[in-house]
Amino acid sequence: MSSGNISPDGKWLWNGTEWIPAPPVTSPEVVQTAIPIIENTAQQYNLNVEELKTNTASFDLNQDQYLSPHEVELSAQSLANPPQGYPPQGYPPQGYPP
Numbered sequence: 001m002s003s004g005n006i007s008p009d010g011k012w013l014w015n016g017t018e019w020i021p022a023p024p025v026t027s028p029e030v031v032q033t034a035i036p037i038i039e040n041t042a043q044q045y046n047l048n049v050e051e052l053k054t055n056t057a058s059f060d061l062n063q064d065q066y067l068s069p070h071e072v073e074l075s076a077q078s079l080a081n082p083p084q085g086y087p088p089q090g091y092p093p094q095g096y097p098p
Contacts, residue, residue, distance in 0.1 A: 030057075055075045
């Protein structure tokens with residue numbers, strides 16, 4: 001996983017536009033089944049396949065043991081648009097998640 005995309009406490013994940021609750025890292029087998037999606041997405045975003053593969057392990061957002069094209073794309077966006085630091089102190093905002 002790309003350390004800049006996970007908050008130091010491991011609770012928050014940068015998706016390219018905002019910090020969201022971080023799901024557990026998925027198994028290598030789940031990542032392996034998504035290799036065709038990862039390779040295509042890496043090419044689209046001009047990213048290193050191995051870096052995207054490693055980063056995507058943190059993006060099974062619905063925890064269904066399947067990395068959808070949408071989840072892989074969010075992983076790519078997080079690498080293409082890295083955060084400018086970690087979530088601000090006091091994050092999450094009150095009432096988040098609703």
